[in-house]
C-alpha cells in the first residue's frame with residue numbers, strides 16, 4: 571500500500587539514494603530540507619523546508635505533510651573539523667532527532683526510523699557485537715558526547731508512546747559520494763599515507779554500503795518489530811585486512827606501520843580507537859527476523875565496485 575513518507579536529511583548521501591527507491595514503490599515522498607538552494611536536485615513528490623533543530627517550524631511542516639512514516643537521516647559529520655562534526659552530530663541526536671520524533675507523533679505518524687551507529691558500541695568482550703551490547707556512553711571527549719546523545723535518542727525512540735520506533739545502526743558507510751570515494755576524507759588520508767596500520771592494534775570495522783543503508787529502510791516501512799537493528803555487511807574486518815586492500819584498490823601507497831604508542835603520538839584519539847580497539851557488529855538479528863541480506867555482503871566486493879574493479 572502506498573504510504574506517505576517524510577525523509578529528513580534528504581539531501582545527504584543516504585537520503586539521495588533513498589528517495590528514488592521510495593518513489594519507485596509508489597510511496598508519496600516528502601523531502602525535508604533546510605536550505606532552498608538545492609530543491610531542484612531532490613527527487614520527491616513534495617519538498618518542505620525546515621531545520622530539525624527548530625521544533626515549531628518542524629511540527630507545522632510535518633502536520634501539513636500528514637506522514638505515515640518519518641525517517642531521520644540527518645547528521646553533522648559532514649563538517650570539515652572532526653570535533654565540530656561530532657558536536658553537531660551530538661546536537662542533532664540530542665535535539666534534532668527528538669524534535670523530529672515529537673513532530674512525528676503530533677502529526678499522527680505510525681512509525682519513526684532513526685539512525686544509529688555500530689561504532690558507538692563499548693569496546694569490550696567479544697570481537698563482534700550484537701544489539702544487546704552496551705553503547706560506550708563513558709567514552710572520552712566529543713565522541714562520548716555523540717554516544718551519550720545517541721543512547722538517549724535511542725531510548726526515546728524505542729519507548730515513545732503512540733508510535734513504533736526503529737533504530738538502524740549502520741556500520742562505516744562507504745560507496746559513491748562517501749568518505750571512501752575519491753574526494754572523500756578516508757580516500758585522501760589513505761592516498762596521502764596518513765592512515766597507518768597499527769601493528770599491535772586489533773581494531774575491527776563493520777562496513778555498510780550506501781545502497782544497503784538506503785535499501786534496508788524499505789524493510790521497515792511496514793515490516794519488522796520495533797527495536798534496534800545492526801545494518802552491516804557480513805564481514806567485520808581488522809584494519810590490517812581492509813586498509814591495505816583499500817589502499818591497493820584506490821591506487822594509493824601501502825599503509826605505513828606504526829606501534830600503538832607511535833599512533834597515539836601522531837593521530838587523533840578517535841582514529842587510534844578505531845584502528846586499535848573498536849569492535850565489529852553482527853547482522854544476525856536483521857537476517858533472522860526479516861530475512862534481509864546485504865546487496866554488498868562484503869566490503870571486498872564493495873570497495874572493488876567503488877573503484878571500477880568489480881565485473882558487472
Ligand SMILES: NC(=O)c1ccc[n+]([C@@H]2O[C@H](COP(=O)([O-])OP(=O)(O)OC[C@H]3O[C@@H](n4cnc5c(N)ncnc54)[C@H](OP(=O)(O)O)[C@@H]3O)[C@@H](O)[C@H]2O)c1
Nearest residue numbers: 579581582583584621622643644645648685687740742743
Ligand atoms: N557516515 C557514516 O559512516 C555513518 C555511520 C553510521 C551512521 N550514519 C548515519 O547515517 C545517516 C545518513 O548519513 P549520510 O552520510 O547520508 O549523511 P550526509 O550525507 O552527511 O547528510 C546529512 C544530511 O543531514 C542534513 N542536516 C544536517 N543538519 C540538519 C538540520 N539541522 N536540519 C535538517 N537537516 C539537517 C543535511 O542537510 P544539508 O544538505 O542542509 O546540509 C544532509 O541532508 C546519518 O544519520 C548518519 O548519522 C553514518
